[in-house]
Amino acid sequence: MCLSGTLEEKMRAAAAAGFDGVEVFEPDLVVSPSSPEQLRELAAELGLSLDMYQPFRDGVEVAPEAFPDSLRRLRAKCELMNRLGTSVLLVCSNVATGVLEDDAAIAEQLRAAGDVADEYGIDLAYEALAWGAHVNTWRHAHRIVELADHPRVGTCLDSFHIFSRGDTVEGVEACDPRKIFFVQLADAPLLTQDVLSWSRHHRVFPGEGDFDLVDLLGRLHETGYAGPVSLEIFNDSFRQADVHRTAVDGLRSLRWLEDQTADAVREAGGDPDRPPLVLTDLPAPQAPRAWDFLELRTRELGHVTRMLHQLGFALAGHHRSKDQVQVWAQGPVRIIVSEDSRDSAQPTRLAALGVQVTDPDVAAYRAQRLLAQTVDRAQLPDETVLHGVVAPDGTEIFFGPTGDRGVPPWLVEFGADPREGAPESLFTGVDHVNLAQPWQHYDEAVLFLTSLLDLHPAPSQDVAGPSGLVRSQVMRSAGGVVRIPLNVAPMAAEQGAFTGAAYPEHIALACSDIVAVAQRARRRGLAFLPVPTNYYEDLVARFDLDPDFVALLESNGLLYDRDDAGEFLHFYTPTLGEVFVEVVERRNGYEGYGAPNAPVRLASQYREFARKG
Structure with missing residues (x-):
């Protein structure tokens, strides 16, 4: 969703820029003339992994009578993902009114969803949307994941949903890295407007906004998390700009952030080369004299x-x-x-x-x-x-x-x-x-x-x-x-x-x-x-x-x-x-x-x- 063009054009631009993989955004797949099998073949040809399929909305936190239909939809998505060749599904917290507000009941729904996903070899990454009706902070989402206690259920950490609420990432370093299934990054300028509009139009790549992403990455390094780090950027300008330039800018932002994080970890007395996550830093910038x-x-x-x-x-x-x-x-x-x-x-x-x-x-x-x-x-x-x-x-x-x-x-x-x-x-x-x-x-x-x-x-x-x-x-x-x-x-x-x-x-x-x-x-x-x-x-x-x-x-x-x-x-x-x-x-x-x-x-x-x- 960071890029302009068709799904196929986006995949080619990401590969040309040097990315390892991409997320597949459901609206792009729905309008593509390529079958899931063809897209899987294209990804292999380009050397890309398809790391996550998203989003699965209104799947949990629903009324008990509506939950069977959620599981029906989940089975259909898992079958599609098997054809596509991706194994992580993003499950968003619910933004509707009248949602379930009992954490134990929500955890039970996540556990049942995990059982279905397990039949297909799919992991569910539960994400707290900043405007979620009941679950809207990463700590709350992670607490429910721990209550669910299912090997196929983990957390997706999204920097925008954390920092846009004025929240901090304190405590991330204490999380079990095995329960963090995915990390999505977005920077943004500090704006005074509703969070949904801010999210849909004004996200930018790391280093182009005001969020402290180095703190988040440093704490993730401390946990030993070694999974994907992805860019999830909703931005009107990016979706109209040249797809290849935007892809290059995105990878530049990740390399810059990795370098900044390596420096911060070293300054804090940590080891940027600690397995399994090795942070590659760049030569020091040559500031103009x-x-x-x-x-x-x-x-x-x-x-x-x-x-x-x-x-x-x-x-x-x-x-x-x-x-x-x-x-x-x-x-x-x-x-x-x-x-x-x-x-x-x-x-x-x-x-x-x-x-x-x-x-x-x-x-x-x-x-x-x-x-x-x-x-x-x-x-x-x-x-x-x-x-x-x-x-x-x-x-x-x-x-x-x-x-x-x-x-x-x-x-x-x-x-x-x-x-x-x-x-x-x-x-x-x-x-x-x-x-x-x-x-x-x-x-x-x-x-x-x-x-x-x-x-x-x-x-x-x-x-x-x-x-x-x-x-x-x-x-x-x-x-x-x-x-x-x-x-x-x-x-x-x-x-x-x-x-x-x-x-x-x-x-x-x-x-x-x-x-x-x-x-x-x-x-x-x-x-x-x-x-x-x-x-x-x-x-x-x-x-x-x-x-x-x-x-x-x-x-x-x-x-x-x-x-x-x-x-x-x-x-x-x-x-x-x-x-x-x-x-x-x-x-x-x-x-x-x-x-x-x-x-x-x-x-x-x-x-x-x-x-x-």
């Missing part, structure tokens, strides 16, 4: 280089072996500009991000283990090796060495001497890089940046724009060395794409004196993104600012925000293709991103886009 470079790819080279000059950048050199590739520098900021001759229809865009890490080879190996697509980059034998991967939105991310004094060794390929370092300037670094995300790949992007770059999400915000709400989620490294806000814009009418240049990506550059940067840029002919007079009048009301200071802001086209720590001044350039530049100055420890000013930018960019037609 600094930004290395940003790459703009364009078919309008003159427009891009003119804007960089206006901002104070200088041409540092042309690449010695790559045609039409040059680097522009100012202080520690390096922007590579490559002329795009392969596809003249592509607008100017932010094509690649480079970060400096301690060991690029280890970073690349970890990315490979996490199923990241590598960038096929041509290079000569004497050129610096830059390992690259493709992010979910198509942006290329490269891992580079730190170099001497933070100056990358690849600069020599542009005719520069790395020993000279970068000249002093008003720019002090890359403050953040804002990436626009297709709605169907947002959750994938969060996990990708978390697992590969060790970035961590801050609370998300919604920003109002002329075309609807824009969701913004900041991903940042420890200490804020690298900050990447992810923006999910409203869907356009065609193919869920963004509404053109109304939602571009941008590079935010930090500076020491934004007034000086702005005045220099204006002298060189740069026209900033327009800011209405109404905005500056509102500033006075919001912050009680000195009128002379507000006049200074307005005369230089600057926007302003402040928090409890400090102040934030910034301006935006016009959009070139799909990208623009923001220049920022943080004063006295301001930590935000000027979110109150985002509607001003969005409205101005919307008008700019409308004028261009």
